[in-house]
Every structure is written in C-alpha cells, then in structure tokens.
Amino acid sequence: MTKNLARISTTSATELLFRIAVEKAIGRPPGRTDGDLLPAAQGFCELLKDAVVTTLLVEEDAPTRSEYDPSPARSPEWACQLLESLYCLEVPPETMESVVAHLLAKPRLHDMGKTMLPAIEPLFEWLGAERAKDAPWFVKLCLGCLAELREEVCVKPREPRNWAMPVTCVCSCKRCQELVKLCLDPARAYLLMEEVTEDEEAHLRDSVQRYNLPISPEERDGQTDLEWTKAGSDKFPDQSELRGAIWDQRKLAMKAKKLRDNRALIRNMLGDLLGEGLNSTRGV
Ligand SMILES: [Zn+2]
Structure with a gap:
C-alpha cells in the first residue's frame, strides 16, 4: 500500500x-x-x-x-x-x-x-x-x-545604523557646509547636490581630501547634479536603515x-x- x-x-x-x-x-x-x-x-x-x-x-x-x-x-x-x-x-x-x-x-x-x-x-x-x-x-x-x-x-527588531560621522569643520562655504551636514546626520548616507559647476566640484573634491571627509562623489558623466555617498553605505541607502527599522517595528x-x-x-x-x-x- x-x-x-x-x-x-x-x-x-x-x-x-x-x-x-x-x-x-x-x-x-x-x-x-x-x-x-x-x-x-x-x-x-x-x-x-x-x-x-x-x-x-x-x-x-x-x-x-x-x-x-x-x-x-x-x-x-x-x-x-x-x-x-x-x-x-x-x-x-x-x-x-x-x-x-x-x-x-x-x-x-x-x-x-x-x-x-x-x-x-x-x-x-x-x-x-x-x-x-x-x-x-x-x-x-x-x-x-x-x-x-x-x-x-x-x-x-534591528536598530537603525547610526550614520553620524564626526568631522572637523571645513570651509564655511554653502556647498562644503552641505557636506558637513550630511556627515553629521545620523540617518542620511546620501546627498544629491543640484546644479554643481565644475569649479565647485573641484573645490568640493579638494575639501573632501583635505579634511578627510568620509564621503565620496559619484562620477557624473556630464550631469549637472552631483551625488554623494557615505563610506560603507550602498549606492542608494539614504535613510534605508531607518525605514528598515520602522518596517521591522511595524511587522x-x-x-x-x-x-x-x-x-x-x-x-x-x-x-x-x-x-x-x-x-x-x-x-x-
Ligand atoms: Zn567650501
């Protein structure tokens, strides 16, 4: 049987x-x-x-x-x-x-x-x-x-990763301060900077290197926007840990x-x- x-x-x-x-x-x-x-x-x-x-x-x-x-x-x-x-x-x-x-x-x-x-x-x-x-x-x-x-x-539930990265204050120009703000933000790991000229990009790259900022720009292939990501993050992780943690709590x-x-x-x-x-x- x-x-x-x-x-x-x-x-x-x-x-x-x-x-x-x-x-x-x-x-x-x-x-x-x-x-x-x-x-x-x-x-x-x-x-x-x-x-x-x-x-x-x-x-x-x-x-x-x-x-x-x-x-x-x-x-x-x-x-x-x-x-x-x-x-x-x-x-x-x-x-x-x-x-x-x-x-x-x-x-x-x-x-x-x-x-x-x-x-x-x-x-x-x-x-x-x-x-x-x-x-x-x-x-x-x-x-x-x-x-x-x-x-x-x-x-x-998983804790959201703290993305805050202490930096010593760099140049006081508006663009550099945007980067400092990104570094200090505990939830953000990505920044889209609009309408960046080539001179500005060169200045920002110089600041990043000079002050050892834990961020890097994406290659922009002729685009006017410039994307920045924090070291150790994936390509588009902005607030993803936070969203993930909220989703976990909800589940x-x-x-x-x-x-x-x-x-x-x-x-x-x-x-x-x-x-x-x-x-x-x-x-x-
Ligand atoms: Zn600056």
Missing part, C-alpha cells in the same frame, strides 16, 4: 481517506452517518490510513527557496481532512500527537499562517467543544501554534496582534484547560 501510495500525492491520498472515513462515516462521530459503504471499503480505509500516516511521518519539509517563490504550504482544508479522518478512524492518541508534532515541525509544508492557524477554528467546530477539550492532539495543536507565534514576537506589532487575537480565540475554545500555557505569554 505504501509503495502504491507513492504514486499519488499525500494530499490526494488524504482527500480520498477523508471522503470515505469522514463523509461516509465509517468511523466514530462526528462523521456523518448517511454512509452506504461496501464492507470491503472499511478494510481499504484502514490500510489507506496506515499508509498516509507512515508516509507523512517520514516526509521531509519542502526545501527553502527564494522568498519570491510560491509557498509550498498545504491548505488548512487539507490539515482538517487529515486530522478529522484519523480521528474518525480512531488512530491511537499517541499517533495523533505524533502527526500533530510532525505538522508543526515542518513549517514550510505546514505554514503557521497559511495552514495551521486557519485549521484550528474549523477543527474545533467540527469536534465540538467537549471532544476538543478531551483531545490531547487538539490541545497540542493549539499550544504548538501559540508557541510558534510567541517565538515570532520574541525577535528583537512586529502586527505579529504581536496576531498572537493576542489567536490567544483570545484559543482561550475561548479551551478555557481554563490551558491556563498555564496561556499565562506564560503575558506581557505581549
């Missing part, structure tokens, strides 16, 4: 299992009870279930590719079909927990935001509050998701909100059952 299963994807095998085990309700409730199944189908279902579990538990996570590649994450519907099928077929509790642990440990295939979190609520509704609370695998799933969300908000705030929302959701589902696990997330 496992050998044959290799020819169809785990996703298709799970869906097939679900169609028989849950929709035709050969297992325990809450599967529907309007099935009209051939007796042989039950045996087939048992074999298929074993094959799905065996294949799943040895499965590697999808390789990490470029962040621009489409996500390999499975759907929350798939996660629900899998867990509902195994539950209906009365898979032993320890196997259920192993399957949940496996899903959580393979985050590319079972992405927290795309696969796992969106599966929690439908699973809870399908199980019903009492069964959900009595199912250690479901509790494990909820706690595992919360732990992952907590980890995401424990990341320290972190969004993750903290996601944690709070999901913690509230799970607390509503499982109540006091998770008191300790949930309290440890206090302060976020």
Whole structure:
C-alpha cells in the first residue's frame, strides 16, 4: 500500500481517506452517518490510513527557496481532512500527537499562517467543544501554534545604523557646509547636490581630501547634479536603515496582534484547560 501510495500525492491520498472515513462515516462521530459503504471499503480505509500516516511521518519539509517563490504550504482544508479522518478512524492518541508534532515541525509544508492557524477554528467546530477539550492532539495543536507565534514576537527588531560621522569643520562655504551636514546626520548616507559647476566640484573634491571627509562623489558623466555617498553605505541607502527599522517595528506589532487575537480565540475554545500555557505569554 505504501509503495502504491507513492504514486499519488499525500494530499490526494488524504482527500480520498477523508471522503470515505469522514463523509461516509465509517468511523466514530462526528462523521456523518448517511454512509452506504461496501464492507470491503472499511478494510481499504484502514490500510489507506496506515499508509498516509507512515508516509507523512517520514516526509521531509519542502526545501527553502527564494522568498519570491510560491509557498509550498498545504491548505488548512487539507490539515482538517487529515486530522478529522484519523480521528474518525480512531488512530491511537499517541499517533495523533505524533502527526500533530510532525505538522508543526515542518513549517514550510505546514505554514503557521497559511495552514495551521486557519485549521484550528474549523477543527474545533467540527469536534465540538467537549471532544476538543478531551483531545490531547487538539490541545497540542493549539499550544504548538501559540508557541510558534510567541517565538515570532520574541525577535528583537534591528536598530537603525547610526550614520553620524564626526568631522572637523571645513570651509564655511554653502556647498562644503552641505557636506558637513550630511556627515553629521545620523540617518542620511546620501546627498544629491543640484546644479554643481565644475569649479565647485573641484573645490568640493579638494575639501573632501583635505579634511578627510568620509564621503565620496559619484562620477557624473556630464550631469549637472552631483551625488554623494557615505563610506560603507550602498549606492542608494539614504535613510534605508531607518525605514528598515520602522518596517521591522511595524511587522512586529502586527505579529504581536496576531498572537493576542489567536490567544483570545484559543482561550475561548479551551478555557481554563490551558491556563498555564496561556499565562506564560503575558506581557505581549
Ligand atoms: Zn567650501
């Protein structure tokens, strides 16, 4: 069976299992009870279930590719079909927990935001509050998701680099003072100087060399503008660290909100059952 299963994807095998085990309700409730199944189908279902579990538990996570590649994450519907099928077929509790642990440990295939979190609520509704609370695998799933969300908000956002570079005062002309201002600015690493004559450029280059300013001009190929960048910066990094840090903070705030929302959701589902696990997330 496992050998044959290799020819169809785990996703298709799970869906097939679900169609028989849950929709035709050969297992325990809450599967529907309007099935009209051939007796042989039950045996087939048992074999298929074993094959799905065996294949799943040895499965590697999808390789990490470029962040621009489409996500390999499975759907929350798939996660629900899998867990509902195994539950209906009365898979032993320890196997259920192993399957949940496996899903959580393979985050590319079972992405927290795309696969796992969106599966929690439908699973809870399908199980019903009492069964959900009595199912250690479901509790494990909820706690595992919360732990992952907590980890995401424990990341320290990067500090913007301080670009201030002390310089001894140079020539007091307007152009040189623009360069001094650029050197002293903690957030800027780039300056576009407009309408610079060749004489001015020669004077500025002389000042930079004479006073050892940590900046350099770009070659301007006949342009009237002259660009300056600070030493150690990329070509167009002006305020990019600052923008990056603000973006980091924003992302972190969004993750903290996601944690709070999901913690509230799970607390509503499982109540006091998770008191300790949930309290440890206090302060976020
Ligand atoms: Zn000057």
